[in-house]
Amino acid sequence: MARVGVFVCFCGANIADFVDVPAVVEEAKRIREVKFAIDYKYMCSDPGQQQIRDAIVQHRLTSIVVAACSPRMHEKTFRKALSDAGMNPYLLEVANIREHSSWVHQKDKKAATAKAADLVRMAVAKSIANEQLHEISVPVTKRALVIGGGIAGIQAALDIADARIPVVLVEKSPSIGGKMAQLDETFPTLDCSQCILTPKMVDVASHPYIELIPYAEVLELDGFVGNYKAKIKKKASYVNFKTCTGCGACWQKCPVKVPNEYNMGIDKRKAIYTPFPQAVPNKPVIDARYCTMLTKGKCGICSKVCEKGSIDYKMQDEIIEREIGAVVVATGYDLWDPKPYEEYGVGRFKDIITSLEFERMVSANGPTNGVPVRPSDGKVPKNVVFIKCIGSRDEAKGIEYCSKICCMYTTKHTILLHHKVHGSHSYVFYMDIRAAGKGYEEFVKKAQVDTGATYLRGRVSKIYKKGDKLMVRGEDAQIGQVVEVEADLVVLATAVVPNKDNPDLARLLGVSYDKYGYMSEAHPKLRPVETAKAGIFLAGCTQAPKDIPDTVAQASACAAKVCGIFAGDTMKKDPMISTVNKEFCSGCQNCVTVCPYGAIVTEEVPMGHGSKEMRTVAKINEGVCQGCGSCVAVCRSMAISLAGFTDPQIINEIVSI
Amino acid sequence: MDYTNQIREIASKLFAEGKIDVFVGYRMTGFDENQVPALIRDPNEVSKLVFTDKSVFNLTNYLKQDHTRNKRIGMVVKGCDSRALNLLLTESQVKRENLHIVGIPCKGVVDENGNKMQNCIECIFPNPVVFDEMVDGTPTGSEAPPYQVNTDIQNIAAMDLVERRAYFEEVFESCIRCNACRHSCPMCYCAKCCIDQETSTLYHGANTTSSAFHALMTWSLHLAGRCVDCRNCEKACPSHLPLHLLHKWNEQVIYENFQEHLAGVHEGDRGAFYKYSMKDPDDFIM
Ligand SMILES: Cc1cc2nc3c(=O)[nH]c(=O)nc-3n(C[C@H](O)[C@H](O)[C@H](O)COP(=O)(O)OP(=O)(O)OC[C@H]3O[C@@H](n4cnc5c(N)ncnc54)[C@H](O)[C@@H]3O)c2cc1C
Ligand code: SF4
Ligand code: SF4
Ligand code: SF4
Ligand code: SF4
Ligand code: SF4
Numbered sequence: 001m002a003r004v005g006v007f008v009c010f011c012g013a014n015i016a017d018f019v020d021v022p023a024v025v026e027e028a029k030r031i032r033e034v035k036f037a038i039d040y041k042y043m044c045s046d047p048g049q050q051q052i053r054d055a056i057v058q059h060r061l062t063s064i065v066v067a068a069c070s071p072r073m074h075e076k077t078f079r080k081a082l083s084d085a086g087m088n089p090y091l092l093e094v095a096n097i098r099e100h101s102s103w104v105h106q107k108d109k110k111a112a113t114a115k116a117a118d119l120v121r122m123a124v125a126k127s128i129a130n131e132q133l134h135e136i137s138v139p140v141t142k143r144a145l146v147i148g149g150g151i152a153g154i155q156a157a158l159d160i161a162d163a164r165i166p167v168v169l170v171e172k173s174p175s176i177g178g179k180m181a182q183l184d185e186t187f188p189t190l191d192c193s194q195c196i197l198t199p200k201m202v203d204v205a206s207h208p209y210i211e212l213i214p215y216a217e218v219l220e221l222d223g224f225v226g227n228y229k230a231k232i233k234k235k236a237s238y239v240n241f242k243t244c245t246g247c248g249a250c251w252q253k254c255p256v257k258v259p260n261e262y263n264m265g266i267d268k269r270k271a272i273y274t275p276f277p278q279a280v281p282n283k284p285v286i287d288a289r290y291c292t293m294l295t296k297g298k299c300g301i302c303s304k305v306c307e308k309g310s311i312d313y314k315m316q317d318e319i320i321e322r323e324i325g326a327v328v329v330a331t332g333y334d335l336w337d338p339k340p341y342e343e344y345g346v347g348r349f350k351d352i353i354t355s356l357e358f359e360r361m362v363s364a365n366g367p368t369n370g371v372p373v374r375p376s377d378g379k380v381p382k383n384v385v386f387i388k389c390i391g392s393r394d395e396a397k398g399i400e401y402c403s404k405i406c407c408m409y410t411t412k413h414t415i416l417l418h419h420k421v422h423g424s425h426s427y428v429f430y431m432d433i434r435a436a437g438k439g440y441e442e443f444v445k446k447a448q449v450d451t452g453a454t455y456l457r458g459r460v461s462k463i464y465k466k467g468d469k470l471m472v473r474g475e476d477a478q479i480g481q482v483v484e485v486e487a488d489l490v491v492l493a494t495a496v497v498p499n500k501d502n503p504d505l506a507r508l509l510g511v512s513y514d515k516y517g518y519m520s521e522a523h524p525k526l527r528p529v530e531t532a533k534a535g536i537f538l539a540g541c542t543q544a545p546k547d548i549p550d551t552v553a554q555a556s557a558c559a560a561k562v563c564g565i566f567a568g569d570t571m572k573k574d575p576m577i578s579t580v581n582k583e584f585c586s587g588c589q590n591c592v593t594v595c596p597y598g599a600i601v602t603e604e605v606p607m608g609h610g611s612k613e614m615r616t617v618a619k620i621n622e623g624v625c626q627g628c629g630s631c632v633a634v635c636r637s638m639a640i641s642l643a644g645f646t647d648p649q650i651i652n653e654i655v656s657i
Numbered sequence: 658m659d660y661t662n663q664i665r666e667i668a669s670k671l672f673a674e675g676k677i678d679v680f681v682g683y684r685m686t687g688f689d690e691n692q693v694p695a696l697i698r699d700p701n702e703v704s705k706l707v708f709t710d711k712s713v714f715n716l717t718n719y720l721k722q723d724h725t726r727n728k729r730i731g732m733v734v735k736g737c738d739s740r741a742l743n744l745l746l747t748e749s750q751v752k753r754e755n756l757h758i759v760g761i762p763c764k765g766v767v768d769e770n771g772n773k774m775q776n777c778i779e780c781i782f783p784n785p786v787v788f789d790e791m792v793d794g795t796p797t798g799s800e801a802p803p804y805q806v807n808t809d810i811q812n813i814a815a816m817d818l819v820e821r822r823a824y825f826e827e828v829f830e831s832c833i834r835c836n837a838c839r840h841s842c843p844m845c846y847c848a849k850c851c852i853d854q855e856t857s858t859l860y861h862g863a864n865t866t867s868s869a870f871h872a873l874m875t876w877s878l879h880l881a882g883r884c885v886d887c888r889n890c891e892k893a894c895p896s897h898l899p900l901h902l903l904h905k906w907n908e909q910v911i912y913e914n915f916q917e918h919l920a921g922v923h924e925g926d927r928g929a930f931y932k933y934s935m936k937d938p939d940d941f942i943m
Binding site: 583584585586587588589590593594607613615616634636637638639 | 726727748749750846847848849850851879927930931932933
């Protein structure tokens with residue numbers, strides 16, 4: 001016979017003000033199986049828990065109901081109290097009489113009390129059918145996979161590797177570094193981007209715990225936290241990295257010139273190339289789209305000039321596998337294409353450029369040796385108009401959100417222009433100046449004073465050509481008038497948009513992404529670096545637009561999470577997961593299609609006892625199952641049972657009221 | 658509509674070529690003008706096979722039986738039957754390579770009184786959606802009419818929740834919970850069924866009006882988005898209950914809300930409740 005103990009919490013005034021707690025206790029006492037019921041001011045406090053522990057022993061209780069706040073808050077606390085008293089922790093049920101009653105029915109104490117009593121009755125009935133459950137332990141492979149080698153991936157990889165955990169860093173392009181490698185000086189301190197980034201890149205290359213796989217992509221990820229298996233495609237580079245010294249003879253002699261992505265297409269690179277001089281690894285790859293030896297079988301110069309014989313035109317893509325315990329996704333961002341801004345003449349007027357193009361031009365290692373020039377005639381511009389929020393905060397043409405970094409880098413750009421071009425002047429069209437961050441507002445204020453830039457609050461409505469100048473017409477909301485500025489160059493602060501690989505990558509990893517295409521975190525406030533899938537974490541702009549300080553902080557947070565997973569040789573896992581009763585399973589595989597975690601596979605079992613004929617049934621991988629219950633809902637055959645939410649438990653709940 | 662000769666020829670050919678172990682078609686009852694399913698294993702018995710507008714049953718029900726599982730089967734299917742077959746394939750209940758499907762360009766079958774069945778009058782897939790060969794060699798038939806909601810269902814739609822419940826309870830009051838409807842439905846193949854009085858955790862206990870209605874309602878929800886309107890269930894019901902009212906009601910709700918889904922039209926389409934689409938409505942969720 002079940003002997004249930006009921007513990008009703010006042011939660012100070014939170015519950016007691018709107019629910020008659022002693023009345024709920026009296027109601028509970030009337031239930032046949034309830035052998036002990038009591039209320040207390042704060043059930044979660046140590047004396048509160050002590051009452052539970054004592055009652056379990058004194059009254060030989062077989063299950064416990066705590067009527068208090070949401071199980072999300074204190075279920076763990078109370079489970080622990082049960083185990084401390086020698087009771088299986090899963091014999092606990094929490095009746096949430098705070099969020100589900102007192103907080104939502106503040107106007108009607110009587111009804112709130114009746115509802116609280118019902119919730120208690122249901123929890124008691126359910127707890128009677130609760131079974132003893134035991135944490136599952138799964139072995140862990142202590143190796144992390146970091147996808148993307150921008151500053152986010154670099155930082156995460158270094159932090160994890162420093163904890164002596166092997167890291168596999170997969171970067172899509174020939175070099176790590178990401179967008180930060182394209183920046184000149186960085187806000188808010190104006191330190192040189194390359195100078196702070198390249199030492200970290202070199203650390204990655206030389207770290208004994210990091211395996212850097214450049215020019216590669218993740219194809220598949222199977223398994224579950226602690227036990228993933230990744231399939232990685234190493235794209236053919238046509239260069240043997242083992243023998244290549246990076247001397248550069250090949251790319252100096254290569255006759256094929258193509259637009260240079262690193263410099264935003266402002267200058268040219270060769271078909272065999274390293275993206276930039278400080279690239280890591282500093283080995284060239286052949287761009288198979290352009291190399292005439294690969295497309296037409298003509299040329300072969302690089303092979304002739306390479307003293308090491310490192311060129312191999314027959315190289316094939318290679319697929320490798322790695323066992324992985326946790327994953328950090330750090331695939332960064334893209335920039336919005338401003339083409340829809342037709343009224344600005346985007347695409348028609350050469351002297352309208354994007355911020356990243358401007359950034360490349362003012363960079364010392366950029367295509368114009370650190371001086372901005374007009375693409376139309378190569379002259380150095382004096383009057384430069386910067387327009388912010390291009391695509392950002394623009395539901396009609398672009399996206400709703402604020403890209404967060406543009407206010408700051410535009411301010412930076414006015415400073416860089418001021419430094420690099422004597423007698424220049426910046427005009428900034430803006431909607432707001434968003435400078436929330438340590439030292440940011442000060443940075444903006446100082447820049448405005450130092451550069452004397454003209455800030456015009458308002459939208460630009462039109463840009464047209466007058467002679468070799470661009471006329472920028474916009475509204476100055478502060479004086480309420482239309483203004484026209486004569487510009488030599490116009491710089492558009494284009495919105496940060498998600499990496500277009502994200503949806504495919506998310507599907508492959510089994511994580512979710514938001515309506516824009518950013519990877520979704522498990523909780524916007526309390527679990528900002530986790531995804532909903534255990535063991536997969538997010539760093540940098542793959543999750544949302546952010547600047548370098550925030551990116552690095554998030555990357556280090558990921559590393560801490562990864563190290564946490566790898567702290568023991570096995571991992572403990574909640575036992576509230578689903579299992580298939582093979583006898584009842586009809587093999588329809590609805591559950592396989594519906595499981596959001598890919599936890600269900602099929603297996604062949606004999607048709608009947610001793611039968612040679614086989615039939616297919618579902619099988620749930622206990623390491624992967626998160627206990628969401630979707631499969632239970634779609635299984636018509638009632639072959640799946642979710643521990644902690646079994647049919648008898650749920651039916652008991654329903655029947656009790 | 659009489660394809661008796663063609664069916665006999667095809668069955669003989671399949672046996673002669675060694676392609677099948679059993680042919681599933683129709684034969685005369687032997688005592689009246691009606692037909693029953695025939696499982697022919699002996700090539701000499703193909704002359705028992707017939708096919709006319711009295712070939713009413715949906716034979717795909719025989720694909721879920723243990724004695725036909727993993728056998729090589731020749732089978733006759735009409736339009737509605739083929740949709741059931743499509744779903745059985747999608748739900749991994751049969752292996753396509755074990756089947757040789759003979760399609761009928763169906764002109765509709767008749768009830769005991771010789772009147773064309775209502776579902777056949779409304780049918781929009783008279784031609785099979787999956788087959789290996791058509792009985793008359795031609796894969797196309799007459800144009801199908803567009804999907805329509807008949808007046809019975811319009812009436813149900815016009816009721817409010819309370820009225821609708823009362824209506825259904827009254828209509829299905831005389832159910833004796835024999836489960837013949839479920840047994841005869843090709844889409845019901847579970848080893849343990851939620852509506853079994855003996856084994857179910859949900860609908861055990863007394864045979865009250867309310868329990869009968871709830872069991873039927875649950876059953877129909879397991880067929881929502883899956884029922885192909887073949888009416889095997891109605892033909893099997895000893896109480897002559899209009900089970901199609903439940904199924905057609907669900908069908909139209911799903912058609913309207915889930916991108917015009919109709920059961921079994923495309924292989925691989927599991928139906929509204931078993932797949933996820935960004936277009937699924939969510940206005941009924943708070
Ligand atoms: C014009 C401009 C100026 C800026 N100036 C500043 C500044 O002054 N200060 C500041 O703090 N921030 C600045 N930023 C923001 C800064 O660029 C970002 O905060 C930072 O680069 C984010 O790093 P990340 O690693 O998340 O992304 P990224 O730098 O985009 O790196 C992502 C990496 O992942 C790789 N990758 C992508 N997809 C895959 C895949 N499928 N598989 C494997 N690898 C993949 C990419 O090749 C890349 O190497 C500026 C941005 C712009 C546009
Ligand atoms: S949904 Fe149920 S019957 Fe179908 S495969 Fe899964 S467990 Fe088996
Ligand atoms: S409970 Fe959820 S996670 Fe677990 S197997 Fe079922 S659908 Fe997948
Ligand atoms: S009613 Fe549901 S549980 Fe019963 S056999 Fe049909 S699908 Fe299976
Ligand atoms: S429920 Fe009835 S009409 Fe629908 S598929 Fe099953 S037997 Fe046919
Ligand atoms: S066949 Fe008729 S009587 Fe039997 S359970 Fe079905 S509806 Fe009820």
